[in-house]
Amino acid sequence: MRSLIVGNWKMNGLSGALAEAASIDTLAGELPGVEVGLAPPFTLLSPMAAMVHHLSVGGQDCHEASHGAHTGRISAAMLAESGARFVILGHSECRAxxxxxxxxxxxxxxxxxxxxxxxxxxxxxxRQREAGEAKSAVVGQLAAALPQGEGSAERLTIAYEPVWAIGAGQTPAQDEVEAMHRAIRSSLVAHYGEAGRLVRILYGGSVSASNVEALVANAMVNGVLVGGASLTAESFGAILRSIAGSGRAD
Structure with missing residues (x-):
């Protein structure tokens, strides 16, 4: 299963940041063993999609309605028309x-x-982790949001992001990451059958060049969702190179 590395730029990036995206795109072309995606702010989505050749561009969120009186919101169709190929949904910041x-x-x-x-x-x-409710919370979120339609699993990726780790500079122990990814995989197989084994499960939460190799060394981790470290070609490139050189690229 090919590793997927996605950068979530969140509310960062003016037009000058497109130069960083161009450099990341060039690097992605030099590392064919990994699949790379960037989710810029909506203002950069269309120009970024038009200029890249080796990575996919996506949205950070969308509204559930196709159109209407939803000031400041973006529909899924608007994202697609702007060049997005994917969208990040259920992020803890949106849930909050x-x-x-x-x-x-x-x-x-x-x-x-x-x-x-x-x-x-x-x-x-x-709080959920301290109460011993981490696995039930995650499996519950998953069960509530998994789509039912035929072929849905083929366009689905799961990102396990412990809320307490995001932006905090800490990650769970490797056995904890493995246990959670196993629980997610079991849920996917229960829901989709054998197709659930092909859904990639990423880890996200304070991912950096210093910890990513250890994270993806686990066969249960199919890639990473990166926040702040994806904003520059230097820091994101270090993560891409680390995964490409780890033997887990494909």
Whole structure:
């Protein structure tokens, strides 16, 4: 299974940042063993999609409605028309701002209906982990949002992002990452049958060049979702090279 490395730029990047994307795109072309994606802010999506050749460009979120009086929101069809090939949904930052499981599921359905692939984020809070509820929380989020339609699994990627690790400079122990990814895989197989074995499961949360090789050394980890370290070609490139040189690229 080919490793997938996706950079989520969040609310970062003016037009000058397109130069960084161009450098990342060039590097992606030199590392054919990995698949690379970038999710810039919406203002950069169209120009970035028009200039890259070796990576895919995606959105950071979308509204569940196809159109309407939703000031400041972006529909899945708008993302697709702007050149997006995927969208990140269920990110903890969006969940913290009101996205419950039902809304995440509605967004997933809308994105698939618009022809996009979906990176579905799941993850537990520090309180849930301390209470011994981490696995049930993650599996519950997953069960509530998994699409049902035929072929849905083919356009789905799961990103396990423990909420307490995002931006905190810490990651779970390797056996904890493996256990959670196994639980996610079991849920996918239970839902989709054998097709669930082909859904990639990424790890996200304070991913950096210093820890990514250890993370992807685990056969249960099919790639990473990167935040701040994806903003420059220097830092994101170090992550790409590390995975490409780890023997886990494909």
């Amino acid at each position: 701002e009101g996205d419950d499981d039902a809304r995440v599921r509605a967004k997933v359905d809308a994105a698939l209906g618009a022809g996009l692939s979906v990176i579905l984020c799941v993850g537990e809070t520090a």
